[in-house]
Amino acid sequence: MFPNHRRDIVFPIAGSVLLFGILVGAGLIYTAVQSGGAADKLITAMLIDAIMVVGLQIYIGNTGVFSFGHVGFGAIAGYTFALFAIDPVDKLTRIPNAPFGLVDVSVGAFMATVIAVLVTVAFAVVIGVGLARSGARSGAVAATVITLALLFVTHEVARGWVDVTGGDRAGLTFGIGETLPSRMPVYLVLLAAIVIARLFAQSRSGRLAKASRDDDLAARAMGVNPTVQQLAALLISVAVVAAAASLRVYEVGSILPGLFFFDYTLLTLVMLVVGGRNSVTGAMLGVGVITAGRELSRRLGSEGFEAFGIGLDEVPLDWIFREGLPRVFLGLAMIGFMIWRSDGLIADWELDNWLFRRFRSKESTPDVVALMDLDDDAAAELRAADVTVDFGGFRALNGASITASSHEIVGLIGPNGAGKTTLVNVITGMVEPTSGEVTMTGTDLTAAPSHTIARAGLVRTFQNLRLFPSLTVRENVEVPYLVAERSINRSDDKSRPSVDELVAAAGLWEYRDRRASALDYGNSRRLELARAAALQPSFLLLDEPTSGMSDTESLEMIAQVRHMAGIVGAGVLVIDHDLAFITGICDRIYCLDQGAVIAVGTPAEVQADPGVRAAYLGTNAPA
Amino acid sequence: MTELIQNVIDGLGRGSIYSLLALGIAVIFGVMHLLNFAHGELITVSGYAAYWAFSSGWSWYLVAPMVVVVSVLTSLLIERIAFSRVRGASDFTLVLTSFGIHFFVSAVFVMYVGARVKTFSEPGWVFDTISIGSINVEIFDLVVIGVTAIALLATVAILQKTMFGLALRASAADFDAARLMGINSDRVIRGAFALSGALAGIAAIFWLMRAGSTAPSSGIDPMLKGVLAALIGGLGSMRGAVIGGLSLGLAEVLLRSQLPGTAAALTDGVVFGLIALLFIFRPQGLVSVAHAERV
Numbered sequence: 001m002f003p004n005h006r007r008d009i010v011f012p013i014a015g016s017v018l019l020f021g022i023l024v025g026a027g028l029i030y031t032a033v034q035s036g037g038a039a040d041k042l043i044t045a046m047l048i049d050a051i052m053v054v055g056l057q058i059y060i061g062n063t064g065v066f067s068f069g070h071v072g073f074g075a076i077a078g079y080t081f082a083l084f085a086i087d088p089v090d091k092l093t094r095i096p097n098a099p100f101g102l103v104d105v106s107v108g109a110f111m112a113t114v115i116a117v118l119v120t121v122a123f124a125v126v127i128g129v130g131l132a133r134s135g136a137r138s139g140a141v142a143a144t145v146i147t148l149a150l151l152f153v154t155h156e157v158a159r160g161w162v163d164v165t166g167g168d169r170a171g172l173t174f175g176i177g178e179t180l181p182s183r184m185p186v187y188l189v190l191l192a193a194i195v196i197a198r199l200f201a202q203s204r205s206g207r208l209a210k211a212s213r214d215d216d217l218a219a220r221a222m223g224v225n226p227t228v229q230q231l232a233a234l235l236i237s238v239a240v241v242a243a244a245a246s247l248r249v250y251e252v253g254s255i256l257p258g259l260f261f262f263d264y265t266l267l268t269l270v271m272l273v274v275g276g277r278n279s280v281t282g283a284m285l286g287v288g289v290i291t292a293g294r295e296l297s298r299r300l301g302s303e304g305f306e307a308f309g310i311g312l313d314e315v316p317l318d319w320i321f322r323e324g325l326p327r328v329f330l331g332l333a334m335i336g337f338m339i340w341r342s343d344g345l346i347a348d349w350e351l352d353n354w355l356f357r358r359f360r361s362k363e364s365t366p367d368v369v370a371l372m373d374l375d376d377d378a379a380a381e382l383r384a385a386d387v388t389v390d391f392g393g394f395r396a397l398n399g400a401s402i403t404a405s406s407h408e409i410v411g412l413i414g415p416n417g418a419g420k421t422t423l424v425n426v427i428t429g430m431v432e433p434t435s436g437e438v439t440m441t442g443t444d445l446t447a448a449p450s451h452t453i454a455r456a457g458l459v460r461t462f463q464n465l466r467l468f469p470s471l472t473v474r475e476n477v478e479v480p481y482l483v484a485e486r487s488i489n490r491s492d493d494k495s496r497p498s499v500d501e502l503v504a505a506a507g508l509w510e511y512r513d514r515r516a517s518a519l520d521y522g523n524s525r526r527l528e529l530a531r532a533a534a535l536q537p538s539f540l541l542l543d544e545p546t547s548g549m550s551d552t553e554s555l556e557m558i559a560q561v562r563h564m565a566g567i568v569g570a571g572v573l574v575i576d577h578d579l580a581f582i583t584g585i586c587d588r589i590y591c592l593d594q595g596a597v598i599a600v601g602t603p604a605e606v607q608a609d610p611g612v613r614a615a616y617l618g619t620n621a622p623a
Numbered sequence: 624m625t626e627l628i629q630n631v632i633d634g635l636g637r638g639s640i641y642s643l644l645a646l647g648i649a650v651i652f653g654v655m656h657l658l659n660f661a662h663g664e665l666i667t668v669s670g671y672a673a674y675w676a677f678s679s680g681w682s683w684y685l686v687a688p689m690v691v692v693v694s695v696l697t698s699l700l701i702e703r704i705a706f707s708r709v710r711g712a713s714d715f716t717l718v719l720t721s722f723g724i725h726f727f728v729s730a731v732f733v734m735y736v737g738a739r740v741k742t743f744s745e746p747g748w749v750f751d752t753i754s755i756g757s758i759n760v761e762i763f764d765l766v767v768i769g770v771t772a773i774a775l776l777a778t779v780a781i782l783q784k785t786m787f788g789l790a791l792r793a794s795a796a797d798f799d800a801a802r803l804m805g806i807n808s809d810r811v812i813r814g815a816f817a818l819s820g821a822l823a824g825i826a827a828i829f830w831l832m833r834a835g836s837t838a839p840s841s842g843i844d845p846m847l848k849g850v851l852a853a854l855i856g857g858l859g860s861m862r863g864a865v866i867g868g869l870s871l872g873l874a875e876v877l878l879r880s881q882l883p884g885t886a887a888a889l890t891d892g893v894v895f896g897l898i899a900l901l902f903i904f905r906p907q908g909l910v911s912v913a914h915a916e917r918v
Binding site for chain 2: 130
């Protein structure tokens, strides 16, 4: 569940406590300086907002799916909490006609919170399945719409179902003196929420979710099924949001439809993005900054500089110090940050990660890993038989068949448009063939989902490099490693190389903590190879691994590919234009032309084939 | 039967306004992949402009064209100040920018005009009906449907017959390719915002005639309906936006007339629920826009 005990459990918990301490400490200092009920209320509200924002961060930060709906979940939780927690006497005056005997129910605030969380999570399961059905991924519009619809459905129900919710005017209200008695529950829930958020981000689930946030297609090609991780993130985040909403209703002492609608959506989203939505530390920073800014603008708006005892009456600032300033502030903060710093103040910097890197003992470079011995019985066989693909009226592949064993390195060449990449896309499940089948050692993989194919032992790289840009080099390799750990049972995995060994074998040890987006081109290619190898595949499918490389680099790549394939015991199927590379590395070569195989054999045989020469040089070239 | 026909006409009238809003949203989505949550603010700004004009004694015949002009200028201004700075940013950034603008504009009105609702009088004929046989039809609905039809035809003419329309459609199909073909992206995007503003301005006239008032939060409702209609139709598809708007209007009116007493108050909730279901089973909307990613 957690790849590294110290990095993923000990430090995140310690960091969470520290983060909690800083936020609460800042609040306590403020209330000490600004004594009075208003300051107390402000800080309580801030801490509750913080829980809400942590809840949002768990989903939006880890999955990249933009949700308007979390405040809608808040509304569901808020009303559930109010219905179960408010004294029957007080309910009788507002909602005497409530069905299901709701008027007489009263279970106390704690139990009501538990019920609210359970009910809301049940709703989240339904919504989550719907989101998965719609193909939610980072930047997907459908997901945003579904969550937006949720927000409006809850709002409309809250306004329209007057018998239960009290509607727009009455609402539900606690009796006098029956609201949140002390701040202790807020502290406990906030601490728990931060710890949960950090642990989730470091867990297997969180790491896989972040991989598909960064690049959905590449994550699937590494065997990640993003829907599972997204559902996990959704349920955890909704549970946190529901607890926050219950506390908010309890603290305010009443609930109306407007309590969890657009205004609160804006407030919590601004808090989330100002600090950095991809980091819990950033979310907390945003809560602090926005609470301070909003309070400052509120006081300036109502009293001007006199709020701070500065007499600047002669300066004409009436036009800016007015009622409504806090909303202008929130709107401007949102627009400004989106324009100038859309990743937030600290982007994805995380306090405990930083502490871990500072305080870990020195790491030594892992030893070189031995090549894996393969006995012949364990060889896997990849077979694509009679594959035809039509794109509209264009036949990209016309009955192409190839086979490869995991003991060999097989090349696929052919002029531009011959159908090489299409064939790899068919084999890896990204293009559905019009006819034909793909099998591996007898298992049918034709048109199976990409992640199933990857887990079956076929992993690909991409022509146009698709790393997980915001993850570090090591984290990039960790993603398929975590998938392999659970999903792949190969008989020969006793000696499988560790993440660190793979990083070192790719020659990237010194860059291990660097973001993938900061690597140069050659190193990015090497990382993509190491990442593919980490899935422990039977076959590596390399789509133009040397494109954009110099001659020397591509010759070095021969050794790289051989070594990587060797230490995980995988066969290789490689497409490339670079003939020196292909003939230098391959045991056998298939040549495709116009969607069909026109020659197969050793590099020398294929090079001598007249049909191949004709395909490359034109039909009239002398044989 | 009579009632059904009346409802259908009522629904088409409503849906026409949604179509105009949705089309404006679809045009912008096409050129810059922006789901514009600030679109409703054009109605808010238009509403205050109309209020100011009525206070100065203008009649509806002068206010109507003025509203369209104000809407176009506001649309261009918002593009200039905010959206031009986030071109090509992630979807996340774009959506939140428009969301921020939505709040900023309404907050500015709270600050300088006040949170209270400002009312003005609708033109006298808005609630008049005429009878065709046994069917009573609101004149307003007929006017809305007629004007919308003209506006849509004009839009089609612009898109099909002018160089700008060609550039806009090309950019919507593939923005980068269009740029490489020498299309001036600045001009296309500004043109898209102007067109979107004009369509919103026409919608604003009818919206304000019906509402007879404006408030800082007036933009939420039209924004929502427009966004949802555009989404129902399949974002980026202009034909889809019109279909989506009409479907939304019809669905609302028919549901309201069919749902039993208390549930009728929940019409909007039911409509939103149906939309969520639509997206779960058909994430690309009614009219899908093909798009492929090379791997």
